Amino acid sequence: MSIKLENISYTYMQGTPFERNALDDVSVTIEKGEFVAIIGHTGSGKSTLVQHLNGLLKPSTGKAFINDVDLDGKGDEVKKAKHSVGMVFQYPEHQIFAETVYEDIAFGPRNKGFSEEEVEKLVKDAMSFVHLDYEEFAQKSPFNLSGGQMRRVAIAGVVAMAPDYLVLDEPSAGLDPMARDVIFEEIINLYKKRDIGVVLVTHSMEEAVRYANRLLVVSDGKIILDDAPKEIFKNHSQKLLDVSMDIPQVFKLAESLRQKGLTLSEDIIDAKSLVAEIKKQRGIK
Amino acid sequence: MLTDITLGQYYPGNSFVHRLDPRTKIIVAFLFIIGTFIATDAITYGMLIGFVALIIGISRLPMSLVVKSIKPLWIILILTLLIHMFTGQGENVIFSWRFLKVTQEGLELGVKMSLRLILLLVVSSILTFTTSPIVLTDGIEALLRPFRSIGVPAHELAMMMTIALRFIPTLLGETDRIMKAQTARGADFNEGNIIKRAKNLLPILIPLFISAFRRADELAVAMEARCYRGGEGRTRMHQLVYKKIDTVAFISTGILLIAIIVVRWGNDLCGLLN
Ligand SMILES: Nc1ncnc2c1ncn2[C@@H]1O[C@H](COP(=O)(O)OP(=O)(O)O)[C@@H](O)[C@H]1O
Ligand SMILES: [Mg+2]
Numbered sequence: 325m326s327i328k329l330e331n332i333s334y335t336y337m338q339g340t341p342f343e344r345n346a347l348d349d350v351s352v353t354i355e356k357g358e359f360v361a362i363i364g365h366t367g368s369g370k371s372t373l374v375q376h377l378n379g380l381l382k383p384s385t386g387k388a389f390i391n392d393v394d395l396d397g398k399g400d401e402v403k404k405a406k407h408s409v410g411m412v413f414q415y416p417e418h419q420i421f422a423e424t425v426y427e428d429i430a431f432g433p434r435n436k437g438f439s440e441e442e443v444e445k446l447v448k449d450a451m452s453f454v455h456l457d458y459e460e461f462a463q464k465s466p467f468n469l470s471g472g473q474m475r476r477v478a479i480a481g482v483v484a485m486a487p488d489y490l491v492l493d494e495p496s497a498g499l500d501p502m503a504r505d506v507i508f509e510e511i512i513n514l515y516k517k518r519d520i521g522v523v524l525v526t527h528s529m530e531e532a533v534r535y536a537n538r539l540l541v542v543s544d545g546k547i548i549l550d551d552a553p554k555e556i557f558k559n560h561s562q563k564l565l566d567v568s569m570d571i572p573q574v575f576k577l578a579e580s581l582r583q584k585g586l587t588l589s590e591d592i593i594d595a596k597s598l599v600a601e602i603k604k605q606r607g608i609k
Numbered sequence: 610m611l612t613d614i615t616l617g618q619y620y621p622g623n624s625f626v627h628r629l630d631p632r633t634k635i636i637v638a639f640l641f642i643i644g645t646f647i648a649t650d651a652i653t654y655g656m657l658i659g660f661v662a663l664i665i666g667i668s669r670l671p672m673s674l675v676v677k678s679i680k681p682l683w684i685i686l687i688l689t690l691l692i693h694m695f696t697g698q699g700e701n702v703i704f705s706w707r708f709l710k711v712t713q714e715g716l717e718l719g720v721k722m723s724l725r726l727i728l729l730l731v732v733s734s735i736l737t738f739t740t741s742p743i744v745l746t747d748g749i750e751a752l753l754r755p756f757r758s759i760g761v762p763a764h765e766l767a768m769m770m771t772i773a774l775r776f777i778p779t780l781l782g783e784t785d786r787i788m789k790a791q792t793a794r795g796a797d798f799n800e801g802n803i804i805k806r807a808k809n810l811l812p813i814l815i816p817l818f819i820s821a822f823r824r825a826d827e828l829a830v831a832m833e834a835r836c837y838r839g840g841e842g843r844t845r846m847h848q849l850v851y852k853k854i855d856t857v858a859f860i861s862t863g864i865l866l867i868a869i870i871v872v873r874w875g876n877d878l879c880g881l882l883n
Binding site for chain 1 (some may be wrong): 620621665707783786789790791792793794795797811812813815816819820
């Protein structure tokens with residue numbers, strides 16, 4: 325079970341004076357069960373890359389496969405393969421259209437052909453995943469909710485399709501830190517509970533490190549680094565600097581503490597775990 | 610893809626023609642069009658065609674692009690030619706079959722009319738190819754300004770055009786994004802009968818309208834916050850200024866027009882003077 329991209333290049337507006345090469349010979353395989361973060365600057369090609377993961381964009385050259393099904397083909401098998409990838413776009417609340425929260429979340433599962441009973445169960449599950457109370461919200465109009473709530477409705481609409489892979493394009497953009505933490509907590513829960521593959525697009529290194537077990541660094545339409553976050557920070561910090569990205573402050577701090585003689589474990593991912601580790605080393609409760 | 614549609618067909622460049630003031634280009638195009646209506650014979654048409662070829666040459670537009678601009682109207686061109694060919698009255702019959710008759714005069718008229726149409730199309734396309742839509746509306750506003758005293762709301766018209774043009778690519782991009790998002794949720798836009806298909810469009814149209822209204826609202830607030838209150842006493846960031854190249858353009862167009870007039874009415878003029 326995997327999504328595989330082989331030598332994919334993509335050019336926007338091919339054959340016009342506005343032509344722009346957004347992806348350049350990219351190959352990558354994403355297994356089910358992985359939590360992959362894709363990081364890169366604005367305009368580096370992250371969104372273009374992930375839109376190839378379920379055949380929304382047709383590569384200019386190269387091939388894309390989901391579970392060994394070639395996405396270039398037609399027919400039910402291809403359709404089914406594409407539907408196994410749930411895609412949460414940037415600002416997903418802008419795609420909400422139905423009169424009630426229930427109807428909007430039910431749109432995907434219904435298209436996938438589930439029966440009404442199944443749909444109801446999927447909607448309920450999805451709403452509990454994103455912490456929206458079914459009784460309170462199901463019959464409300466989605467357009468009267470707050471920005472953060474609307475985004476959770478949109479994410480629930482994708483989660484309800486019971487995807488094998490979940491792709492999220494900057495799901496935290498434009499949210500306050502609290503709403504952001506809530507959404508990531510929901511994604512992590514989903515990942516752990518359903519054993520799906522998650523692809524998280526972000527431009528925040530902190531987010532990437534905190535949640536992912538594999539990091540793809542994209543620059544100028546190419547994947548320039550592909551490894552566990554820790555390994556990348558340890559071995560390739562110069563390459564990150566070259567594309568003007570930096571390793572997170574906590575990692576730098578931990579590294580200089582190590583050089584000063586403190587033995588810290590390799591598992592530090594954020595300020596909280598660093599504090600805990602220092603306390604442990606120093607025997608402070 | 611939807612966003613592949615090139616807006617207003619502007620073809621970016623930095624040629625002599627691109628750099629001309631939009632007012633100059635509009636007026637020159639206008640004068641040229643007058644020229645095509647004065648022209649009657651092979652010499653004058655030759656001059657017009659030569660002039661257009663020269664403009665295409667110095668604007669460095671690819672020939673394929675220019676040809677493409679004629680394409681949408683080719684049926685009308687052919688019809689024009691045929692109708693004049695078969696209905697034209699004249700002495701010199703060059704072809705006849707049963708009731709169909711082609712005279713030399715009719716044929717000449719048909720060719721002339723089609724040529725005139727082609728020239729009109731090509732010249733107005735060159736105008737839009739070499740002028741970005743925003744600059745073009747600036748030019749239109751400047752040219753309409755003298756008519757404000759008779760009640761033409763020049764600034765408001767231009768502002769409406771600018772905003773509409775500005776939002777075409779935004780809304781196309783938005784439509785593209787929403788379509789993709791709904792496709793990813795399993796929507797299928799090519800399935801079922803007409804009613805079903807129309808219903809399938811709702812998941813696109815509703816978010817699109819909501820976003821268009823939101824953008825309009827935001828824009829209105831932003832404009833008001835910057836004290837926008839119509840065209841009264843407004844100055845502009847990009848001033849239009851006539852440069853030397855504009856003079857060159859005016860003079861060469863003027864020469865063309867005078868030459869055409871002389872060829873057409875030269876003899877009459879001489880007669881009048883004597
Ligand atoms: N619809 C489009 N039309 C033309 N160019 C585009 C379009 N979408 C993206 N691009 C260009 O492709 C490049 C990659 O964009 P994108 O994948 O959206 O980057 P990211 O998501 O990393 O910010 C950018 O330079 C962008 O300008
Ligand atoms: Mg993006």
